[in-house]
Amino acid sequence: MLNFDWLAGVSVESAKWFFYGLFILIGLLIIIIPNEYIFEGIEVENRHWWMNLKIWALAVMAVLYYTYYLF
Amino acid sequence: MLAGIDYFVVIAYLIGILLLGYYFKRFVDTSEDYFLGGRSLPFWAIGMSIVVSDIGALDFVGVSGQAYRYGISVGNFDWIGSVPAMLLAAFIFIPYFWKGGMYTIPEYLGRRYNKYVRTAASVTWIVFFAVDLGVLFWASAVLLNVLMGWPIWLSIFVTAAVVGLYTYFGGITAVVMTDVVQLIIMFVGGFTLVFLSFYYIGGWDALVEKIYALGPEYARHFDLIQPSTSNTPFPWTGILFGLTFVMANAYMIGNQAIVQRCLTAKNEWHAKASMIFASGLKMLIPLLVLFPGLVAIILFPDLKDGDQALPMMIKKILPPGLIGLMFSAFFAGLMSSVDSMLNSTATLFTKDIYQPFIKKNAEDKHYLLVGKLTTLALLVIGVATAPISSLYPGIYVAIQTFLSFFQGPLFAILLLGIFWKRATQWGGLSGLVIGIAFAFYLNLFSESIFTIEDPFLYVSWWSFVLAFIVTIVVTFFTEPYSAEKLDGLVYKVHKADSK
Numbered sequence: 001m002l003n004f005d006w007l008a009g010v011s012v013e014s015a016k017w018f019f020y021g022l023f024i025l026i027g028l029l030i031i032i033i034p035n036e037y038i039f040e041g042i043e044v045e046n047r048h049w050w051m052n053l054k055i056w057a058l059a060v061m062a063v064l065y066y067t068y069y070l071f
Numbered sequence: 072m073l074a075g076i077d078y079f080v081v082i083a084y085l086i087g088i089l090l091l092g093y094y095f096k097r098f099v100d101t102s103e104d105y106f107l108g109g110r111s112l113p114f115w116a117i118g119m120s121i122v123v124s125d126i127g128a129l130d131f132v133g134v135s136g137q138a139y140r141y142g143i144s145v146g147n148f149d150w151i152g153s154v155p156a157m158l159l160a161a162f163i164f165i166p167y168f169w170k171g172g173m174y175t176i177p178e179y180l181g182r183r184y185n186k187y188v189r190t191a192a193s194v195t196w197i198v199f200f201a202v203d204l205g206v207l208f209w210a211s212a213v214l215l216n217v218l219m220g221w222p223i224w225l226s227i228f229v230t231a232a233v234v235g236l237y238t239y240f241g242g243i244t245a246v247v248m249t250d251v252v253q254l255i256i257m258f259v260g261g262f263t264l265v266f267l268s269f270y271y272i273g274g275w276d277a278l279v280e281k282i283y284a285l286g287p288e289y290a291r292h293f294d295l296i297q298p299s300t301s302n303t304p305f306p307w308t309g310i311l312f313g314l315t316f317v318m319a320n321a322y323m324i325g326n327q328a329i330v331q332r333c334l335t336a337k338n339e340w341h342a343k344a345s346m347i348f349a350s351g352l353k354m355l356i357p358l359l360v361l362f363p364g365l366v367a368i369i370l371f372p373d374l375k376d377g378d379q380a381l382p383m384m385i386k387k388i389l390p391p392g393l394i395g396l397m398f399s400a401f402f403a404g405l406m407s408s409v410d411s412m413l414n415s416t417a418t419l420f421t422k423d424i425y426q427p428f429i430k431k432n433a434e435d436k437h438y439l440l441v442g443k444l445t446t447l448a449l450l451v452i453g454v455a456t457a458p459i460s461s462l463y464p465g466i467y468v469a470i471q472t473f474l475s476f477f478q479g480p481l482f483a484i485l486l487l488g489i490f491w492k493r494a495t496q497w498g499g500l501s502g503l504v505i506g507i508a509f510a511f512y513l514n515l516f517s518e519s520i521f522t523i524e525d526p527f528l529y530v531s532w533w534s535f536v537l538a539f540i541v542t543i544v545v546t547f548f549t550e551p552y553s554a555e556k557l558d559g560l561v562y563k564v565h566k567a568d569s570k
Contacts (some may be wrong), residue, residue, distance in 0.1 A: 041338030
């Protein structure tokens with residue numbers, strides 16, 4: 001059991017879907033974070049769209065997803 | 072191997088770093104300045120510092136060697152093995168640590184659980200960093216000697232003098248700001264090698280075609296996901312469970328050297344942004360370290376030791392001047408690792424051991440002095456103990472393995488501590504201690520228990536699982552803290568809940 005032999009029947013192609021699923025789940029969790037929480041520390045009048053850290057995080061996740069899609 | 076112009080590049084780099092680091096002495100008046108940079112640093116500097124601290128000279132060579140042997144699957148460590156964990160740290164953990172005004176991760180554990188958990192975690196990190204410092208000095212100096220013919224003791228003394236001076240006087244601000252330059256040097260040196268390697272081999276398509284043509288044993292060299300039955304250290308089960316779910320999170324959330332940088336941010340947004348920015352930069356690291364190893368498969372197909380791949384590539388590809396730049400990149404990797412260890416260990420000792428146990432309620436200047444003297448003492452210990460490593464050839468790997476004993480259980484109690492208000496102090500302590508003991512057991516009998524080579528990913532996962540279960544079970548038999556006591560320490564728990 002400790003060697004994960006119970007997952008030996010899962011092909012590499014199927015395993016990839018675990019990874020994709022994880023990336024999509026993380027992306028969805030990022031999307032539902034409230035904007036107020038994202039901007040905490042920045043005064044309201046100084047907030048700009050490019051300071052929305054959800055956009056930064058989703059961009060990184062998109063590159064990660066594409067990397068695993070390619071390889 | 073170094074030409075005159077290479078020496079000029081290296082010496083100019085070392086003097087520049089020394090002067091830059093020393094400049095930040097003027098910003099250090101209090102212990103908060105020394106350990107947290109006066110909580111005034113911007114996200115981009117912190118993000119760059121996180122990334123460069125995470126990769127040392129040994130990683131450059133080691134990861135290229137693994138790419139030579141196993142292909143791109145080693146890139147998992149910087150991609151799925153870093154990015155999701157960094158986002159989790161950025162959005163959940165770092166804001167709690169930053170808002171709580173913490174100096175150390177064990178300080179959080181002490182407030183959330185009890186002083187025993189804090190002391191156990193802190194002592195473990197201090198021992199790890201202190202021992203690792205000497206080992207890192209020696210292993211890196213040997214590497215620089217093999218690569219460039221640079222005398223071993225010269226490497227050690229130059230690194231100790233430069234890093235020691237700016238870390239002693241400038242504290243974490245000097246560490247972070249010199250890291251910014253170190254990252255730029257590392258990226259310029261590394262990407263120059265990658266660009267020239269591809270130019271030499273005829274581009275990406277030619278590389279793939281030539282490696283596949285070498286035979287069926289290279290059929291999976293361009294696959295990130297390896298079968299669970301693979302006997303390499305990177306089967307997908309280990310990558311997903313051991314690396315992604317445990318080790319990456321433990322490293323990005325529980326490692327003092329990483330998290331302390333985020334705590335220097337000027338506000339909460341900068342603290343979060345620093346980690347997300349770092350995750351973007353981290354995506355680039357495999358490009359630096361994988362490609363030279365892959366190109367070496369074509370140029371030097373019969374290397375007995377994969378770790379020779381990068382040195383051979385440097386000798387073959389780089390012209391004079393650029394070799395000096397690459398050498399500076401190795402130095403940058405070494406110095407950024409050493410300065411992180413010095414400052415983090417000084418913080419852990421001063422805040423978690425000296426202040427609570429040796430001298431409480433002293434003036435702030437006193438703790439500032441203790442932090443500086445600890446930095447100096449660690450440096451002397453590191454240099455003095457460096458040659459001991461030569462007596463124990465496997466010590467570097469042994470120390471990294473030691474870290475994997477600790478990381479799974481530490482992450483289990485951090486995770487339960489922040490997300491489950493019921494978790495009790497005795498639950499956390501039991502989970503930590505029993506989890507570490509189980510990791511030792513698994514590692515001791517790893518050959519009879521595990522089928523894969525070097526099963527540290529599986530050890531991390533199973534020790535995490537046991538620590539998680541033990542914490543929950545013991546929690547149900549012990550008394551929880553009130554919501555008031557947990558205010559600001561647990562996700563969505565506020566004082567109002569207790570009324």
